[in-house]
Amino acid sequence: MTIAADIDSPATDTDPTAHPVYREFARFADEVLAPRAVEVDRTEVPRSHIDGLRELGYHRLFVPEQYGGLKVPPRVVNAVNNLLFGVDPSTATIVTQHGAPVLPAVTAGTDEALALLPGLATGELIGGAGMGHVRGWPKRRGTVATRVAGGYRIDGTIGWHSGWGLTDIIWLGAVDEQREDFVFGIGYLGDPAISGRVLPLTAVFGSRTAELTLDGYFLPDALVSEVVAVEEYRRRDGTRVQELQRAKHLNPDVADTELAAIAPAGPYGLARAALDDALRISGDDAHLIALSAELESVVVTPLPDPRWRAALNELAVRATTAAVVAAGGAALLDSDIAQVRARAAQFLQVRGLAPSVRAAHYAAYTR
Structure with missing residues (x-):
């Protein structure tokens, strides 16, 4: 169907x-x-x-x-x-x-x-991403873009790409060090110039998250989506600009304010599922009910970027931990979904970790 x-x-x-x-x-x-x-x-x-x-x-x-x-x-x-x-x-x-x-x-x-x-x-092509590593430049060199005839030669390492072995194309990023630009484009993962090594993650290991190595990968100009100065990119990094632009392309008739009021996916789903399980186990525990109400309140009350993301990620940690407490020792068995969700909530803490997002996380955890 x-x-x-x-x-x-x-x-x-x-x-x-x-x-x-x-x-x-x-x-x-x-x-x-x-x-x-x-x-x-x-x-x-x-x-x-x-x-x-x-x-x-x-x-x-x-x-x-x-x-x-x-x-x-x-x-x-x-x-x-x-x-x-x-x-x-x-x-x-x-x-x-x-x-x-x-x-x-x-x-x-x-x-x-x-x-x-x-x-x-149609899903004939499966997409993925591998561009967040450029944030570390120049302290950490990931992928380097060298201008050549008709496009760019990409060399180096993409630290995180989820879906290796299942994905076909990737939105990738690299640094043109000569011009101090970030270069973004679409790459083909089946190209022999790209190889991957699945990382031994302690959370969402099944996601096939891999470190990719690019050795002379050619990115043609036709698949370059953006070349942006490093400083300009950093001014907008950590905001939901790209996410909202994507939503607007899908639903051009939807008001910007409505799109902006939609919380980033992931932390709410983990937290809601965990709390539902905890409430089934513990009944109408007042503290769990209060945590559930807090979750719903934060979701419907947009905060400025990136505080909203940090607040939701913090709630995911608290809610999934509460579910572990509710289940007791059984939650630590490798057969229990509670420990899967709790570790996944930790994974969210490092997803899309722009400097401003990192700072918002620190602020949330030091209240």
Whole structure:
């Protein structure tokens, strides 16, 4: 079954989980993802999970309608991604990054870049990201971009890319050290100039997060999405500019204020699932009810970037830890989902860690 037949069904403003698209993914999560989530965390996300989401039309949620995408209310898409994080953090870590090359392809605007979009919509091509490492330059050199005829030669290391072995194309970043520019574009992971090594993570290990080595990879001008001065990029880093631009491409009729009020996916999904489990175990414990209310309050009350992200990530840690407490010693067994979620909440603390985000985390933890 696919979700195509349900795209015109309205979502309520107050409960996106009532939308038929959400309900279809909830069924899949309950029947397919949840039973194997602990196993997947220890091993790897199977291709069958990606194929199942593809059959439902999940990958179409990231692509503009004119290129084969599905026009679904942003709150519903966000709710689906949070659902996946709560049920199976490793799978969610991979698939929620599928849209990373979409806006760069639209921004590049070339025939070669735009030709990728229908494949991304169908899931024939699986997208991912590998650009956050450029933040460390010049203290840490990751990937270096050297201008050559018709594009750039990329050499060096991308420290983190989730989905190695499943993903086909990547939104990548490198540094043109001569011009002090960041160069962003779309790369093909099947190219022999790119190799990968899965990292021994203690959280979301199943996400196949790998260190990539690029040895003379050629990035053609047709797939370059942006060349931006380092200082200019750093001024906007840690904000949700890119995320909101992507949402606007998908839903141009949606007000900017509505998009800005949608919390980043991941921490809420982990926290909500953990607290639901804790409440089932402990009953109507007043402290858990208060923590649950705090979570809902923070989600619907946008804070300035990057404080909102830090506040949500902190709540994910507190909520998943509370679920461990509720389950007691059993939560530490490698067969229990509570310890999977608690470690995944730690993973969120280093995701997208711009200097301003790091500072917001420190501030949150030293109140």
